[in-house]
Amino acid sequence: xxxxxxxxxxxxxxxxxxxxxxxxxxxxxxxxxxxxxxxxxxxxxxxxxxxxxxxxxxxxxxxxxxxxxxxxxxxxxxxxxxxxxxxxxxxxxxxxxxxxxxxxxxxxxxxxxxxxxxxxxxxxxxxxxxxxxxxxxxxxxxxxxxxxxxxxxxxxxxxxxxxxxxxxxxxxxxxxxxxxxxxxxxxxxxxxxxxxxxxxxxxxxxxxxxxxxxxxxxxxxxxxxxxxxxxxxxxxxxxxxxxxxxxxxxxxxxxxxxxxxxxxxxxxxxxxxxxxxxxxxxxxxxxxxxxxxxxxxxxxxxxxxxxxxxxxxxxxxxxxxxxxxxxxxxxxxxxxxxxxxxxxxxxxxxxxxxxxxxxxxxxxxxxxxxxxxxxxxxxxxxxxxxxxxxxxxxxxxxxxxxxxxxxxxxxxxxxxxxxxxxxxxxxxxxxxxxxxxxxxxxxxxxxxxxx
Amino acid sequence: xxxxxxxxxxxxxxxxxxxxxxxxxxxxxxxxxxxxxxxxxxxxxxxxxxxxxxxxxxxxxxxxxxxxxxxxxxxxxxxxxxxxxxxxxxxxxxxxxxxxxxxxxxxxxxxxxxxxxxxxxxxxxxxxxxxxxxxxxxxxxxxxxxxxxxxxxxxxxxxxxxxxxxxxxxxxxxxxxxxxxxxxxxxxxxxxxxxxxxxxxxxxxxxxxxxxxxxxxxxxxxxxxxxxxxxxxxxxxxxxxxxxxxxxxxxxxxxx
Numbered sequence: 001x002x003x004x005x006x007x008x009x010x011x012x013x014x015x016x017x018x019x020x021x022x023x024x025x026x027x028x029x030x031x032x033x034x035x036x037x038x039x040x041x042x043x044x045x046x047x048x049x050x051x052x053x054x055x056x057x058x059x060x061x062x063x064x065x066x067x068x069x070x071x072x073x074x075x076x077x078x079x080x081x082x083x084x085x086x087x088x089x090x091x092x093x094x095x096x097x098x099x100x101x102x103x104x105x106x107x108x109x110x111x112x113x114x115x116x117x118x119x120x121x122x123x124x125x126x127x128x129x130x131x132x133x134x135x136x137x138x139x140x141x142x143x144x145x146x147x148x149x150x151x152x153x154x155x156x157x158x159x160x161x162x163x164x165x166x167x168x169x170x171x172x173x174x175x176x177x178x179x180x181x182x183x184x185x186x187x188x189x190x191x192x193x194x195x196x197x198x199x200x201x202x203x204x205x206x207x208x209x210x211x212x213x214x215x216x217x218x219x220x221x222x223x224x225x226x227x228x229x230x231x232x233x234x235x236x237x238x239x240x241x242x243x244x245x246x247x248x249x250x251x252x253x254x255x256x257x258x259x260x261x262x263x264x265x266x267x268x269x270x271x272x273x274x275x276x277x278x279x280x281x282x283x284x285x286x287x288x289x290x291x292x293x294x295x296x297x298x299x300x301x302x303x304x305x306x307x308x309x310x311x312x313x314x315x316x317x318x319x320x321x322x323x324x325x326x327x328x329x330x331x332x333x334x335x336x337x338x339x340x341x342x343x344x345x346x347x348x349x350x351x352x353x354x355x356x357x358x359x360x361x362x363x364x365x366x367x368x369x370x371x372x373x374x375x376x377x378x379x380x381x382x383x384x385x386x387x388x389x390x391x392x393x394x395x396x397x398x399x400x401x402x403x404x405x406x407x408x409x410x411x412x413x414x415x416x417x418x419x420x421x422x423x424x425x426x427x428x429x430x431x432x433x434x435x436x437x438x439x440x441x442x443x444x445x446x447x448x449x450x451x
Numbered sequence: 452x453x454x455x456x457x458x459x460x461x462x463x464x465x466x467x468x469x470x471x472x473x474x475x476x477x478x479x480x481x482x483x484x485x486x487x488x489x490x491x492x493x494x495x496x497x498x499x500x501x502x503x504x505x506x507x508x509x510x511x512x513x514x515x516x517x518x519x520x521x522x523x524x525x526x527x528x529x530x531x532x533x534x535x536x537x538x539x540x541x542x543x544x545x546x547x548x549x550x551x552x553x554x555x556x557x558x559x560x561x562x563x564x565x566x567x568x569x570x571x572x573x574x575x576x577x578x579x580x581x582x583x584x585x586x587x588x589x590x591x592x593x594x595x596x597x598x599x600x601x602x603x604x605x606x607x608x609x610x611x612x613x614x615x616x617x618x619x620x621x622x623x624x625x626x627x628x629x630x631x632x633x634x635x636x637x638x639x640x641x642x643x644x645x646x647x648x649x650x651x652x653x654x655x656x657x658x659x660x661x662x663x664x665x666x667x668x669x670x671x672x673x674x675x676x677x678x679x680x681x682x683x684x685x686x687x688x689x690x691x692x693x694x695x696x697x698x699x700x701x702x703x704x705x706x707x
Contacts, residue, residue, distance in 0.1 A: 092497070132595055136520035140507075143528025147500070150532065154493060154539050166539060169532050176528070193596055413651035 010200040011116050011125030013132060019124050026119075027128045031108040038319075039275040043070040045320075046327045053331040074268060082264040087157030096155055097262065097269035100148025104276040107141035110134040111283045112196050114293045114311040126293075126312065127196060134195040135183060138284055139176070142239055145277060146172045149241070149248060152270065153258035164257025167338065168241060168248030174342060175238035175245075178231055178349040185228040185360055186221055186288050199292030203306075222289040227356045229289045231349050233325075236281045238345065241274065243330035247338055282322035283315075290318050468512050479505035492538045496531060503527045514587055517596045654684070 019027070044059065044067055051058025059066035084090065114126035131137065146169055153165020187193055190201035202219045222229040238245040249257030259270045286292060293311035295302075304310065336344070359381070363374065401409070404420055478501060485498030503526050510519030590598050603611055639647070648655050672695075674685040 089491075089493075092493070131516055133516045133520045136517070136524065140520050140523040140528065143524050143532075146528065146532055150535060150539075151497075154535075162539065166536065169536055173529055173532060192594075411651055415649050415655050 010203065011112070011127065011130070011196045012200070013130060013194055013197070015116065015125050016127075016130045019122065023119060023122055023124060024128070027126075028109070031111070031113075031128050032105060034113075035105050035108055035276045035279065036272075038279040038323075039272050040070045040074075041067070042275045042279060042323060043073075043271075045323065046330070049324065049327045050331045053328075077268045078265055080264040082266065083261070085157055085261050088261065089155040089157065092151050092155035093261075094266070096148050096152035097266045097273070098148075099151065100145055100273035101269050101276065103141045103145040103148065104273040104280055107138045107280045108276075108283070110137050110195050111280070111287060112199050112292055113315055114309065115306065117309055125196065130194050130196045133193045135187070135193050135198070135284075135288070138195075138280075139180060139183075142179075142277070142281075143172075143176060145273070148270075148273065149258045152262065153248075156258070156261035158261055160254045160256075161258050161260045164248045164250075164254045164260070167254075168258060171241075171245070171247060171341070171345075172239055174345045175235045178345055178353060179235035179239055181350065181353040181357065182228040182232040182235065183288065184357055185225045188357075188360060188364060189221060189225060195287050195292075199287060199294065202291045203294055220289065220291045222291075225289070225360070227352065229285075231353050231356075232289065233285060234349060235345075236285060237326070237329060238341070240277045240281050240326075242278060242326055244333035244335050245341060246335060247341060250335060252335075278326055279319065279323060282319045282326070285322055286315060286318040290322075471508065471512055475505040475508055479509075492541065493535065496534050496538055500527055500531050503531065514591060515595060517599055 047069070048058040048066065059069035062068040062072045084093065109128040110130060112125065112127040112130070116123055116125045118124075149168045149172075150165040153161040153163075153168070156162070186198060190198045192198060192201065198221075202221060241248050247257075248254075249259065251257075254260070259267055262270060293306075293315040295305035295311065295314045305314075363378065366374075407417055407420065410417075482498045482500075482502035482505065486495045486502065489495040489498055504523060507519045507522040507527065510516075510522055512519075592598070593601075647653065671686060673681040673683050676682050
């Protein structure tokens with residue numbers, strides 16, 4: 001990768017706003033269709049992957065590999081009865097899901113899908129638009145998305161949705177703080193807020209010379225700003241209301257949270273917005289931390305990796321990978337309790353973030369450092385931190401009394417306990433039943449059409 | 452030069468800016484009026500959100516993309532959301548009452564408000580007529596965000612820090628007012644709670660449901676424990692204990 005190629009196809013802010021109207025329309029339609037298709041396939045993907053993790057097939061009947069299952073579900077949803085609760089605030093009830101969808105889809109407009117390509121003779125970046133504050137546009141969209149959920153919960157006029165809506169507003173505002181702070185590190189390193197600029201800034205790798213060898217150090221912010229990346233990802237899961245942070249719609253506590261009273265297409269819209277938000281946020285993470293449309297390391301050895309339409313492939317690959325992580329989290333982690341969740345956001349993520357930004361600003365303000373010195377300082381600091389965590393004295397454990405000692409030390413009159421060595425004598429009939437039973441010897445048939 | 456600075460370069464009003472303004476300005480006004488007129492407090496807040504969103508777009512149009520986005524994120528996204536939060540807790544039927552406590556105050560308010568708006572409007576119009584924006588390009592020379600950051604962290608850093616101190620004071624004050632200090636001994640973890648539950652003198656099981664083992668399904672009937680004794684534990688404390696009359700205990704004659 002040399003500087004000439006970078007200059008040729010890395011879009012800058014000056015490249016935007018020059019497209020003919022049909023190209024702008026085409027890009028918008030593409031971004032919108034990407035959101036919808038991502039939902040269609042995302043729901044299927046999630047159900048298949050979670051099914052795989054739960055050792056079951058998942059949807060596999062409608063279409064090849066069950067690919068059309070979501071489409072069938074969507075059609076079914078359209079024909080269901082659209083229930084409007086009597087206590088609902090009709091106008092707000094109607095608008096809430098639309099607000100959710102619009103704000104989720106709008107954020108896609110500043111995502112760079114690829115470098116500059118030639119479309120019918122027009123040399124144009126693969127991005128709907130870019131502004132100097134593009135990342136703030138994304139943040140604004142996600143903060144408007146809260147309105148959809150909160151208003152949906154309030155307008156339903158019943159208790160569970162209201163609780164879900166209130167929970168989500170507190171949750172999303174809290175996690176937006178953590179998210180915004182972790183983006184600050186990206187702004188400081190990249191020196192710009194435009195998404196195309198951030199992707200371009202992750203392209204030029206620092207040259208390290210270790211022992212006479214020139215090694216290109218990774219330029220992705222996921223590696224350079226690892227703490228920010230981790231905090232951003234956690235905050236993002238909280239922001240999109242996905243498990244294990246899906247407290248606004250915790251079905252074991254709130255039925256379905258803010259969407260309890262919704263049915264038919266309005267419910268489908270909420271569903272759509274959730275999945276579009278998941279994909280949008282994955283795309284944002286890719287753009288901010290994973291090098292955007294740039295190819296990962298082994299592919300960059302091929303000089304044409306970051307040219308033409310190929311980068312779109314790398315971009316989608318990274319997005320799908322992140323969506324998989326979302327699904328993986330859902331399949332693995334249990335839901336947090338609400339107070340633990342809020343405590344985690346305010347007392348863990350936020351202070352770590354602030355300290356990290358302070359350290360980063362300190363590192364960056366020392367100007368006359370060589371790259372190697374900076375690397376050394378970072379490495380020593382990280383090493384000391386790691387060792388401190390490793391050898392931090394844990395709380396001294398009391399020797400645990402045995403169960404018999406615990407039972408003996410209970411005061412007189414305590415709740416009666418059965419003896420510790422209690423053995424239930426086997427029923428005299430058990431032996432006969434075992435002896436009489438025929439061994440089960442049924443051959444499993446092929447059950448590919450099993451539902 | 453970014454798209455935004457192009458739009459408002461050197462104070463000239465481009466076609467796109469004009470179209471956007473004439474679409475959004477009525478919406479902003481409708482939002483403001485709706486906020487005043489809406490009966491429901493939540494509807495009022497929503498109308499205000501509409502106005503704030505329009506204002507955010509206006510800032511962007513006026514070559515201030517950063518302040519525009521911050522308007523949407525901070526004011527619309529966070530502050531109005533907290534407003535809504537409180538309004539929802541108040542209850543969804545908390546509509547304004549229409550009874551005037553001060554006679555004629557509504558008319559007076561309308562007249563004074565219109566007069567004030569007229570005064571400010573004419574004043575601004577006469578003062579700004581023919582004035583051209585100057586220095587916008589210089590201010591945005593190295594980028595809008597960088598320009599704001601330079602001013603904020605050099606010239607206005609004291610005012611900025613004072614404002615943040617004010618906000619912190621308010622937040623800390625609210626926390627001090629709302630915080631209930633508990634002594635360390637009073638705090639019980641899960642193990643301590645369980646130990647207290649099984650301590651002698653405390654019945655660890657659930658309280659017997661009223662009337663479960665009794666002759667009546669009344670809440671006020673004492674429950675019968677498995678050993679045959681009656682217990683008052685299942686009766687809510689506000690319930691008076693009373694005996695059933697003979698009429699109440701007699702068969703109702705519903706079964707043949």
